Amino acid sequence: MSAYCAACDWGTSSFRLWLLDADGAVLGERVSDDGLLSVGGRFEAVLEQHLSALGAASGLPVIICGMAGSRSGWQEAAYLNAPCSLLDVPGAAVRIAGVSRDVRILPGISQASPADVMRGEETQLLGLKGDGIVCLPGTHSKWATVRDGRVESFSTWMTGELFALLSRHSILAASVEGAAVPDNAFRDGLNAVLDQPEVLTNALFGLRARALLGQGGGGVSALSGYLIGSELVGVGPAASVTLVAGGPLGDLYEAALEELGTPFERKDATATTQAGLFAAATEIWKTEAA
Amino acid sequence: MSAYCAACDWGTSSFRLWLLDADGAVLGERVSDDGLLSVGGRFEAVLEQHLSALGAASGLPVIICGMAGSRSGWQEAAYLNAPCSLLDVPGAAVRIAGVSRDVRILPGISQASPADVMRGEETQLLGLKGDGIVCLPGTHSKWATVRDGRVESFSTWMTGELFALLSRHSILAASVEGAAVPDNAFRDGLNAVLDQPEVLTNALFGLRARALLGQGGGGVSALSGYLIGSELVGVGPAASVTLVAGGPLGDLYEAALEELGTPFERKDATATTQAGLFAAATEIWKTEAA
Numbered sequence: 001m002s003a004y005c006a007a008c009d010w011g012t013s014s015f016r017l018w019l020l021d022a023d024g025a026v027l028g029e030r031v032s033d034d035g036l037l038s039v040g041g042r043f044e045a046v047l048e049q050h051l052s053a054l055g056a057a058s059g060l061p062v063i064i065c066g067m068a069g070s071r072s073g074w075q076e077a078a079y080l081n082a083p084c085s086l087l088d089v090p091g092a093a094v095r096i097a098g099v100s101r102d103v104r105i106l107p108g109i110s111q112a113s114p115a116d117v118m119r120g121e122e123t124q125l126l127g128l129k130g131d132g133i134v135c136l137p138g139t140h141s142k143w144a145t146v147r148d149g150r151v152e153s154f155s156t157w158m159t160g161e162l163f164a165l166l167s168r169h170s171i172l173a174a175s176v177e178g179a180a181v182p183d184n185a186f187r188d189g190l191n192a193v194l195d196q197p198e199v200l201t202n203a204l205f206g207l208r209a210r211a212l213l214g215q216g217g218g219g220v221s222a223l224s225g226y227l228i229g230s231e232l233v234g235v236g237p238a239a240s241v242t243l244v245a246g247g248p249l250g251d252l253y254e255a256a257l258e259e260l261g262t263p264f265e266r267k268d269a270t271a272t273t274q275a276g277l278f279a280a281a282t283e284i285w286k287t288e289a290a
Numbered sequence: 291m292s293a294y295c296a297a298c299d300w301g302t303s304s305f306r307l308w309l310l311d312a313d314g315a316v317l318g319e320r321v322s323d324d325g326l327l328s329v330g331g332r333f334e335a336v337l338e339q340h341l342s343a344l345g346a347a348s349g350l351p352v353i354i355c356g357m358a359g360s361r362s363g364w365q366e367a368a369y370l371n372a373p374c375s376l377l378d379v380p381g382a383a384v385r386i387a388g389v390s391r392d393v394r395i396l397p398g399i400s401q402a403s404p405a406d407v408m409r410g411e412e413t414q415l416l417g418l419k420g421d422g423i424v425c426l427p428g429t430h431s432k433w434a435t436v437r438d439g440r441v442e443s444f445s446t447w448m449t450g451e452l453f454a455l456l457s458r459h460s461i462l463a464a465s466v467e468g469a470a471v472p473d474n475a476f477r478d479g480l481n482a483v484l485d486q487p488e489v490l491t492n493a494l495f496g497l498r499a500r501a502l503l504g505q506g507g508g509g510v511s512a513l514s515g516y517l518i519g520s521e522l523v524g525v526g527p528a529a530s531v532t533l534v535a536g537g538p539l540g541d542l543y544e545a546a547l548e549e550l551g552t553p554f555e556r557k558d559a560t561a562t563t564q565a566g567l568f569a570a571a572t573e574i575w576k577t578e579a580a
Binding site: 140156205212233 | 400401402404405406407430445446447448449451452455456459460461486487488489490491492494495496498499500502503505517520521523524
């Protein structure tokens with residue numbers, strides 16, 4: 001089976017590359033930490049090295065999403081402004097100049113008020129091929145409202161980055177070891193902040209105090225519950241949600257949505273990214289071939 | 291003028307020592323970063339070195355508050371349990387064993403539900419010699435309710451530590467450089483979170499998005515406004531407040547309380563600590579001399 005294109009999600013700290021066939025199925029994969037922070041500007045060399053490792057033909061075109069299209073990336077793909085059609089995303093891809101093969105980088109989407117930005121999630125939204133309220137958990141969790149194939153609005157929540165900062169670098173570190181799981185401590189933390197969102201930064205210190213006073217247990221899951229609860233109460237009620245998240249993080253959001261009683265459909269984040277890159281690729285190269 | 295005692299606020303990362311006369315006036319001062327994290331257990335040697343630098347007599351007694359009395363400090367001074375009288379603080383001081391001079395460490399105060407702890411602020415509350423709602427801003431801001439000389443309840447807010455983590459170690463770092471001041475950006479940030487406390491972690495990311503979209507300006511002050519606003523709305527309304535804070539941090543809380551329309555009286559934090567240590571010293575040594 002021969003490859004139709006290579007598809008790449010190139011982020012700040014991670015690099016993922018797939019060979020896709022003409023149906024969008026994955027023929028080969030490379031996952032590394034060759035993110036923007038570590039490649040030192042050697043974008044073409046790093047990409048070619050990974051393509052070579054997958055045995056990609058020299059003329060195979062490449063579609064890229066993520067921070068590689070930011071101002072500090074390979075080549076800037078300027079933000080589309082929301083509200084905008086998701087079909088505008090492949091339409092606004094930029095072609096990398098001065099490289100031997102056809103390499104395109106997809107733009108992110110910005111929003112003027114309230115000010116917000118996404119890069120990478122627009123490709124996942126394209127891959128979903130559906131309307132509704134979409135939750136994309138992560139370092140900077142995104143919530144997007146999609147109607148008739150258009151991104152109407154979206155918001156970003158620092159949930160994942162706050163979790164990382166607090167669990168690794170704060171006074172809470174010793175009280176929140178291990179991995180968060182959707183247990184009673186998680187649900188108690190979630191409900192505490194759903195009921196009283198204004199107590200968040202007090203509840204956080206409570207994790208340290210409970211540990212000092214021997215009332216500990218479940219610290220890391222409670223921390224996750226507080227932060228996800230703060231995100232959910234901030235976003236507000238939704239009739240139903242498409243949850244784009246794999247693995248343990250997806251399990252936590254799933255438990256949170258169940259606790260809220262919000263109906264949801266869960267999609268794998270990686271598969272959704274692949275589907276979005278494939279949709280963009282076919283849109284770009286079929287259009288140009290026509 | 292001869293010294294009555296030495297008074298020390300010995301924290302996790304800082305060490306402050308004063309010689310006080312019989313009226314509590316400061317005769318000499320040492321300020322260093324010889325906190326718990328850097329002295330490596332050499333408590334007596336470090337203390338004696340600073341006392342010697344101040345020319346303290348070999349028999350001069352020493353009163354200490356702060357983390358030196360924690361489990362990981364010089365000698366544990368077990369928490370008093372709130373509600374408790376502030377006069378119980380000197381009453382529960384522990385005397386360091388095996389040292390040549392009379393050295394006492396004051397206990398902190400804990401609260402079982404909601405779980406909370408303080409070490410150092412109880413000495414400031416003792417130094418205030420008054421009732422009411424007291425705000426003690428800092429890395430872990432404390433709010434205490436004191437009635438008839440008793441600490442009825444208190445709460446801790448991670449405001450200062452979150453500010454440090456977000457401004458130094460998060461994606462916001464490049465968007466929040468410089469020092470926070472009580473300007474319009476501070477007041478706008480404050481009011482945004484006072485109005486909608488549940489949007490905190492979204493508002494934080496907005497600082498980054500505004501900078502990326504060229505809507506920047508006032509990032510660090512807005513960050514401070516968001517976090518102090520979150521603390522104030524979480525604490526809830528107060529008829530009046532005693533604000534124990536010097537310098538720029540005190541100015542920010544002062545502006546926040548003015549914005550809320552909450553009457554307040556401001557006290558210098560260092561002078562309040564000195565007054566509390568002196569009050570504890572006279573209570574301990576007058577009682578024993580009687």
